[in-house]
Amino acid sequence: MQHVSIKDIARAAKVSHPTVSRALSNSPLVKGETAKRIRQIAASLGYRPSAIARSLATKKTKTIGVVVTSIADPFIADVVSGVEEAANDHGYSVFLANSNANPDREVRVVHSFHERRVDGILVTASRVGALYVPLLSQLKVPIVLINNQHPDETDEFIYSVTIDNIKASAEVMRHLIDLGHKRIAYIGDGGGFQSDIERLAGYRQALAFAEYPFLPELVVHGDGKPEGGGQAMERLLALPNPPTAVFCYNDMSALGALRALHSHGIKVPEDLSLVGFDDLAIASYTSPLLTTVSQPKQQMGRMAMDIMIKLLSRTDSKTNIKVEGKLIVRESTAPPKF
Secondary structure: OOOOOOOHHHHHHHHOOOHHHHHHHOOOEEEEEEEEHHHHHHHHHHOOOOOOHHHHHHOOOOEEEEOOOOOOOHHHHHHHHHHHHHHHHHEEEEEEEEEOOOHHHHHHHHHHHHHOOOOOEEOOOOHHHHHHHHHHHHHHHHOEEOOOOOOOOOOOEEEOOOOOOOHHHHHHHHHHHHHOOEEEEEEEOOOOHHHHHHHHHHHHHHHOOOOOOOHHHEEEEEOOHHHHHHHHHHHHHOOOOOOOOOOOHHHHHHHHHHHHHHOOOOOOOOOOEEEEEEEEEEHHOOOOOOOOOOOOOOHHHHHHHHHHHHOOOOOOOOEEEEEEEEOOOOOOOOOOOO
């Protein structure tokens, strides 16, 4: 199909090119009847405005850059799905780039998005969150963080959506303590994530509230993936007095821990209770079904995009939104045998 240009419309309407441009952009400089006639001619010719030309005129590209730690992470996939839904609702397109959880790469990706003239940038699980205050003034592009991994220590202007990790992990611990467990281990993520620090803080908070001692040997770190979770579980099982319950940083770690337990013939939850975090789809298909914390992943993506839309339209928006997780009790937790 042949592309219809402004010149074609001007020729058909017998007016100048600037008049057509003004009429199509609803400029008050063109009389109402003339503008109406030009728009009717444009429609009859099948004219479609060029996104590139429109972006040059308005200095808006209607695009949003999204930086993710890993496109292979099921948690990230759900968050991005929510971002895309909200973006589409407002006529925006989404560009995706992978930081591989590398702080230097994350900053480079943000700069590359800026060079592509995106209207705004969303960053998931940021490793350099505290740097975004100076970056905001440098790039002059709105930036919203999702599950920010490094809090803004200066407590200045920053926009983010995150889960209340401390509250959610404390709820996990209360569940295990109420079942009668006293030796409860925590398998964290050794990547230095703020979410790991906060979940460990909730773990310790619940122990203190129950007046149980904090035992450093019961805290081990994997890599947030099944392999690391399995290796961490092996270290816990090698203790002279192993735990009766294990709370994992995320579901991926719990999957590795579950495999290690199966390899040793340890039954879950009869011999040991296991809890994950994130409520990935696979948590409903493990054997046994995994007790975990559900995060509103798609909702968090939508909320971050809604903040971005308000920033772009210069509408007041909340700076830091915390959402609550929900404990989903399934088959992998039960009272200890003794």
